[in-house]
Amino acid sequence: MKWPADSVAQATEPPAEALGKSAGNANSFEELAMPLFAPLYNFAHWLTQNREEAEDLVQETYAKALKNFASFTPGTNFRAWIYRILRNTFLTSRTGMRAAATVPIEDENDEFVLPSAAADPESLLLARADQEMIRGALEQLPLRFREIILLCDLEEMSYREIAATLGIPLGTVMSRLSRARTAMRELLRRESRRASNGL
Amino acid sequence: MGCEWQVKLDSYVDGELSPEELAECEQHLRDCRQCATTVLGCLQMKRAIRAAATSRYAPTSELRLRIRQTISPAPPMWRRFWVPQFALAAAALVLLVVGAALWLTRPRPANFARELLDQHVATLASPNPVDVLSSDRHTVKPWFEGRLPFTFNLPDLQGSPFRLIGGRVTYLQQSPGAHLLFGIRKHQISVFILQGRGLCRQVGQFSPEIRQSGFTIDTWSQGGLCYALVGDTGPSDIHALTQLLQAAAPR
Numbered sequence: 001m002k003w004p005a006d007s008v009a010q011a012t013e014p015p016a017e018a019l020g021k022s023a024g025n026a027n028s029f030e031e032l033a034m035p036l037f038a039p040l041y042n043f044a045h046w047l048t049q050n051r052e053e054a055e056d057l058v059q060e061t062y063a064k065a066l067k068n069f070a071s072f073t074p075g076t077n078f079r080a081w082i083y084r085i086l087r088n089t090f091l092t093s094r095t096g097m098r099a100a101a102t103v104p105i106e107d108e109n110d111e112f113v114l115p116s117a118a119a120d121p122e123s124l125l126l127a128r129a130d131q132e133m134i135r136g137a138l139e140q141l142p143l144r145f146r147e148i149i150l151l152c153d154l155e156e157m158s159y160r161e162i163a164a165t166l167g168i169p170l171g172t173v174m175s176r177l178s179r180a181r182t183a184m185r186e187l188l189r190r191e192s193r194r195a196s197n198g199l
Numbered sequence: 200m201g202c203e204w205q206v207k208l209d210s211y212v213d214g215e216l217s218p219e220e221l222a223e224c225e226q227h228l229r230d231c232r233q234c235a236t237t238v239l240g241c242l243q244m245k246r247a248i249r250a251a252a253t254s255r256y257a258p259t260s261e262l263r264l265r266i267r268q269t270i271s272p273a274p275p276m277w278r279r280f281w282v283p284q285f286a287l288a289a290a291a292l293v294l295l296v297v298g299a300a301l302w303l304t305r306p307r308p309a310n311f312a313r314e315l316l317d318q319h320v321a322t323l324a325s326p327n328p329v330d331v332l333s334s335d336r337h338t339v340k341p342w343f344e345g346r347l348p349f350t351f352n353l354p355d356l357q358g359s360p361f362r363l364i365g366g367r368v369t370y371l372q373q374s375p376g377a378h379l380l381f382g383i384r385k386h387q388i389s390v391f392i393l394q395g396r397g398l399c400r401q402v403g404q405f406s407p408e409i410r411q412s413g414f415t416i417d418t419w420s421q422g423g424l425c426y427a428l429v430g431d432t433g434p435s436d437i438h439a440l441t442q443l444l445q446a447a448a449p450r
Contacts, residue, residue, distance in 0.1 A: 045256035134251040
């Protein structure tokens with residue numbers, strides 16, 4: 001039995017320019033930043049859960065990034081750089097501070113929550129839950145779980161990129177991602193139970 | 200439960216395993232049903248999240264415009280104006296260079312006048328200034344037949360102070376022409392008869408009379424030919440000969 005572990009990543013590889021991996025000196029800010037506009041907005045909306053706030057956040061992010069573009073090291077990861085600006089900007093906003101404050105400060109050791117909890121037939125059904133249910137669960141996830149799942153599964157950032165974006169060590173990326181996925185499954189399980197009880 | 204690979208399954212699903220680990224993990228998944236089920240669940244979840252979250256929220260075109268204006272208030276202007284300006288400047292430069300080249304290499308009346316003068320002086324300094332030595336116009340004119348691609352008339356000089364000395368073929372501005380010598384008292388006057396639009400145009404650009412180094416040059420176009428008189432006599436003598444030639448020339 002062969003599992004196409006990287007098929008997800010391959011099938012939906014973002015355009016090369018959006019990765020900003022080989023951002024040379026020649027690249028202008030606009031060339032690097034504009035391809036990321038739609039994904040940045042989507043991410044901002046997922047963080048803020050509000051259109052107006054997302055718009056303000058994206059605009060502020062671009063303004064800040066432009067202002068600090070001189071501090072960006074050409075050749076390093078531009079995407080991680082600008083996502084980090086967006087996230088930090090969000091965390092200093094009222095909504096962001098509120099979202100961060102409602103999350104209990106967890107013990108950020110590198111302990112894993114084993115994904116084995118998913119290894120039951122029910123979890124396979126959960127994974128096939130409809131999009132509305134998944135969106136609902138994502139929205140309910142605490143901020144730090146939601147953002148890491150979005151960066152990994154939606155933006156398809158590597159662990160290294162996620163570490164750079166969130167400003168956390170690689171080990172923390174892995175442990176937090178593991179917790180986030182467990183929390184996501186838990187939420188879905190609850191949602192699907194509620195749905196089936198409602199029927 | 201408790202499989203040592205469980206902690207690596209997230210990394211496997213996220214494509215973060217090293218090539219060696221990947222090979223080992225795939226081998227393990229063939230053997231371990233529990234891990235295989237977990238990976239299937241994780242992959243399905245990953246795909247489902249991606250499908251549900253990607254492009255969930257689309258930005259408005261107004262926002263895009265606003266962002267563009269935020270990050271590039273100058274660049275669009277720069278592009279809108281600088282490029283055409285650069286093109287304009289380049290075009291102007293090309294025009295300038297081409298124009299200057301044309302202007303510098305243009306046939307100049309002053310040069311032509313100097314060339315006429317040089318021919319006149321050099322001819323007079325030569326021990327054999329003319330190739331056909333005759334005061335008879337009916338001898339001189341036929342001599343040019345077959346030597347020039349055009350023909351011309353010479354005036355009857357009887358009753359005038361002028362006498363015909365002779366003629367030779369000359370080249371002016373790369374065109375063949377007749378160089379005739381006329382005498383008046385002890386002076387000699389060169390009469391150049393040339394053909395060609397370019398030369399005639401240049402002759403037209405002459406002021407009717409150009410004084411140079413004490414010489415008088417008189418030029419005109421007539422009957423498709425252009426005439427130039429060069430001599431060191433007074434202008435009145437030159438004009439008198441001019442009138443004789445003009446009267447004789449076909450209209």
